[in-house]
Amino acid sequence: MEKMAGVLADRFYDEYKFPAVSYDAFKYVIEFVLEMAAGIFASAMIAVIFDMKWETAVFLMIFWILRSYAGGIHLDAFWQCFLFSAAVMAGTIALVKYLEMPVWGSHMMFLGGVLAFLLTEPENDKNRHVDQEEDAYFRKKLCESFLGIAAVYLFCIFTNNSRYTFLIAATVDVVYVLMILGKIKNGKIK
Amino acid sequence: MKKLWKKIKENPSMMNLFVMAFMVYAANTRCAWIGHQPKMPDEIRKFKRG
Numbered sequence: 001m002e003k004m005a006g007v008l009a010d011r012f013y014d015e016y017k018f019p020a021v022s023y024d025a026f027k028y029v030i031e032f033v034l035e036m037a038a039g040i041f042a043s044a045m046i047a048v049i050f051d052m053k054w055e056t057a058v059f060l061m062i063f064w065i066l067r068s069y070a071g072g073i074h075l076d077a078f079w080q081c082f083l084f085s086a087a088v089m090a091g092t093i094a095l096v097k098y099l100e101m102p103v104w105g106s107h108m109m110f111l112g113g114v115l116a117f118l119l120t121e122p123e124n125d126k127n128r129h130v131d132q133e134e135d136a137y138f139r140k141k142l143c144e145s146f147l148g149i150a151a152v153y154l155f156c157i158f159t160n161n162s163r164y165t166f167l168i169a170a171t172v173d174v175v176y177v178l179m180i181l182g183k184i185k186n187g188k189i190k
Numbered sequence: 191m192k193k194l195w196k197k198i199k200e201n202p203s204m205m206n207l208f209v210m211a212f213m214v215y216a217a218n219t220r221c222a223w224i225g226h227q228p229k230m231p232d233e234i235r236k237f238k239r240g
Contacts, residue, residue, distance in 0.1 A: 032212060085225045
């Protein structure tokens with residue numbers, strides 16, 4: 001993906017003339033957009049295969065928001081990370097589709113997941129250095145995100161939508177597990 | 191698609207805006223995307239709000 005981003009950046013950087021952006025930053029954005037497009041395409045495929053379009057969309061939104069501020073595991077190569085993310089997404093969607101979770105089970109999973117997040121240090125990646133100021137900002141945003149997710153979760157409870165309560169709870173837990181895996185990969189937990 | 195590319199070519203600032211929007215987003219998140227994290231250039235930090 002980095003090579004493809006390099007080819008596209010070589011072609012478009014001179015052609016469009018970006019005065020405010022260096023070549024490296026431009027290439028980073030191209031690589032980021034390509035990886036995001038690949039991820040969204042994989043999500044769409046999973047949604048169609050499992051016939052769970054809205055569920056996949058909700059999973060992706062919550063996963064994306066939480067990962068944005070909590071961090072977590074990133075594998076070294078794009079294709080490894082891509083396959084791992086797709087497997088995690090497909091696994092969670094399959095779980096929500098085929099497993100009937102009682103509502104109290106979802107509540108336990110959701111509350112446990114949120115509590116675990118609040119008690120655990122977020123995990124940064126070596127490719128994205130985070131300073132103290134940024135860390136405080138991301139923690140604040142993570143708490144705000146949990147308020148929003150909790151509001152959606154409560155709405156699902158009041159509308160008796162047990163599939164979505166399980167989906168939201170499972171997503172929060174999955175992101176937490178990925179954060180712990182990131183700590184293990186980075187050698188913070190042995 | 192061709193029309194869109196033509197429009198983008200005629201107005202390079204639109205592309206600039208697109209790139210800038212992604213830079214602001216990348217600067218204000220711990221992990222920009224759920225998948226792979228490419229090495230972020232330091233220049234992108236100037237777009238942070240926090």
